[in-house]
Amino acid sequence: MDATYFEQKTAPIRQRIGDFLGEGKKLFVGSSFQSHSIPLLHIVRSISREIPVYFIDTGFHFPDTIRFKDQIAQQLDLNVISTRSLVSKRLQCDANGSFYFASDPDHCCYLNKIQPLEPVLIERDIWINGVRADQSETRRQMGETAKGPFGTLRYHPMLEWNNKDIFYYRKLHDLPAHPLEAQGYLSIGCEPCTRKVDPDGDERQGRWFGMKKTECGLHTQLIEK
Template sequence: MKFEQIKQQLEKYKSEGKTLFTTSSFQTHSLVLLHMLSRIDRDIPVYFLNTGYLFPEAVAFADEVSERFGMNLKRVNPLVPKHQQRDAEGNLLFTSDPDYCCYLNKTQPMETVLRDYDIWINGIRAEQSRVRQAMKVEQPAPHDVLRFHPMLDWTIQEVFAYIREYDLPRHPLDAKGYASIGCEPCTKKPDPDMQEREARWYGMNKTECGLNTDLAKA
């Protein structure tokens, strides 16, 4: 979908009395959707999941971008404190059970947000993973929420063309060689032959945190 189509769809949702929100990891490629939303309606809440494991640069960049775009930034933190996120041997869960770690730090806190809204504007792109290839522009989520994926058909080339056109900032970790940036313990710099998300949870046969699997219905 292009900008005018996205704008029309959001206006349609609002005319129907729907409440809207979006989420963002504030990676470089995420800024396109945020910038478009800032052109359409800056009052739409932007939820930023701070898992407690993020790179310090990522947290600072989220603050910088939200101020620059005039966004309505809302921070979400895990409900379970880190000292309770350990396995039977006392190891932090990201070392032994990354799926449960992602549930506690991402999926569970996001579920509390879903209960307050009707439409989740989500910036996933089909080319990012096989899971995302199977998704639709509009897709149901738990708690009677409708996921809206306006950038599902965008390519990475289109993303960076928009970034250049509007001179959007780059994530500070881009210059250090990172491609897809998540929690620090589970993110590595990609090898040259890796796809965008393959450096996340490297060696764990895992490419999704749960936000786009557990919080999406077929």
């Protein structure tokens, strides 16, 4: 995989985003700032710095993730905007005083991921999202575009990329990996709900470990079936 390979792979993405901008659409990128997030941020930044990057700050992220976000924002000169829940953490506990991430993780994700993104979706037209089909069965069923809430359009430019594409694109452009990846964290979400992955395990195996949960809701509730 060389520069020519990736030029061919990214050309349709550049064209599509350029068309959206030419139509006067208001775009944004949603990013969790994991290793696999960085190529999309690099591609979008090469097109326009005016496209904001929204980071959903749940308040439960690993400190490493926050530092990595700041590092990438500076390195790529990104316009990163953090969005947070309006519900304070002291109100995010059940009757026993346990945080919802332990007793009701779906409600925790609603409060800290879905709700904070809704005002952005109301204001914007196009949500550029880095989901990949090889990450889960849910994502495998997605198309390149899909209708989102409040009249938005979801655009999934990385849908047909795979781990090898991500790795070699980062290598070609000297883009760093999330610091926890070297410790075995291959899919990194909130610290209480993320575990290391077995060497032969699925990339997202460590998310919501021990729970009957594979998605936070961003890609199940904020998409038209």
